[in-house]
Amino acid sequence: MIGLPLLVTVDDRTTPDRTLLGGKAASLAMLSRLGARVPPAFVLTTEAYRRWSAEADEQALRTWIRDGVAGLEASAGRKLGAGATRLVVSVRSGAPVSMPGMMDTVLNVGLGRPDEDAPPFVRDARRRFLLQFAETVVGLARDDVDSLLDAAGGAECDLDALQDRLSARAATTGFVWPASPEDEILAAAKAVFASWDSSRAKLYRKMRKIDNDLGTAVTVQVMVFGNYDASSGSGVAFTREPTTGAPGLCGEFLNGGQGEEVVGGRETAASIADWAAQFPVQHAELCALGEQLERDSREVQEIEFTLEAGRLYILQCRRALLTSEGAARVTVDLVAEGMIGREDAVEYACSHGFDPSAAAARKAVGAGAVPFASGLAVGGGVASGRLALGELAAARFAQANDPVIFATIETSPSLLPIMQRSAGLVTMLGGATSHAAVVAREMGVPCVVGVGGHVAAGRRQAGSGS
Secondary structure, eight states, X not given: OOOOOSEEEESTTSOOOHHHHHHHHHHHHHHHHTTOOOOOEEEEOHHHHHHHHHHOOHHHHHHHHHXXXXXXXXXXXXXXXXXXXXXXXXXXXXXXXXXXXXXXXXXXXXXXXXXXXXXXXXXXXXXXXXHHHIIIIXXXXXXXXXXXHHHHTGGGOOHHHHHHHHHHHHHTTTOOOOSSHHHHHHHHHHHHHHHTTSHHHHHHHHHHTOXXXXXXXXXXXXXXXXXXXXXXXXEEEEEEOXXXXXXXXXXXXXXXXXXXXXXXXXSOOEEHHHHHHHOHHHHHHHHHHHHHHHHHHSSOEEEEEEEETTEEEEEEEEEOOOOHHHXXXXXXXXXXXXXXXXXXXXXXXXXXXXXXXXXXXXXXXXXXXXXXXXXXXXXXXXXXXXXXXXHHHHHHHHHTTOOEEEEESOOOGGGHHHHHTOSEEEESSOOTTSHHHHHHHHHTOOEEEOOTTOBOGXXXXXXXXX
């Protein structure tokens, strides 16, 4: 009997099998079939994950990667580690069931040490890679990575000096820094496979009742650079507003940014409406694709995209996570638009956590309440509790069984245990597509993001929770 494939090229001839390819690569195959502009990619399948987990055969994994890269080099007309326009890739996780933010991704892999005359975006991309690689693959703490960056000279540092510092720090943990672009891809793929068994991924699967045996795929895709020039950037769009269910494309776009900055919440991006005014042709192209995806799937879609030098590329699409209130409106609209029948409506709404009895029992803000701060509401409802200005305070309050409103600069997947125990979330940075927003919608937790700069003058009175 012929076994399942370990390596699959992703194009318009690929069967979008989520169980084998993972959700990300399956969506790329489906998008390619629709004629969307998708950068070339290959996927190490969930069967490759199972083989790697059982045997940990590094030479076999290297061979799979070499075969996949050879296909990318042929389709992209570039060589890994060679030439002025060398092949650069992203290495992304892709479970059969969507687990947003729970597993690892590494961007800008394969650049190598840039020449002195390399364009600014190349040097910027290499700096981003070094920092992300040190944190995601090596496992250095973010504060440690930031301090090493500062010691090397900050954002405009000498990249060789930064790499040397990071490499030396990694060596103290027993990690050998990659010596070649191929080694970078290999290390990133191993980290993505390992992230399936991270504590945050295990907790998320437990929360969502996801089978631990599914495993993850690894998608290796030609990079497009949102930091290329002034006509570049990255964004995430929803075909309908996920909090309220209002129709029309919405989301966020970060000029000059890359995708991890948008979903990671480290930057507060502009709205899709602002992007539409700047790039009307590309916005119209994205709207048309969104409408087509909705017609085909009969569900609200989330779309990740990058603009490089004014050219629109689609990197992923998936079923959008909605609040229960948003799902209620979307369901009514989808029935009215003839996309779903009445018999499917309740099932669709309930799959997003809609519960009529719970909705009726929601808390309300008391009369005369004075706003303390404002931001973007991404999780509906009202919550009350002790304001915890940090992880330690949140953990202490939760242990005392006090309802917690967890306030932080930004959230990350590592904070999932705290977020799970919180009655509400507040972040200083980030927007509607950040990690905090996605998790809050899925858990049905009230959340306000991007509060920084919008705190009322009386804020000091609430500082007792810090």
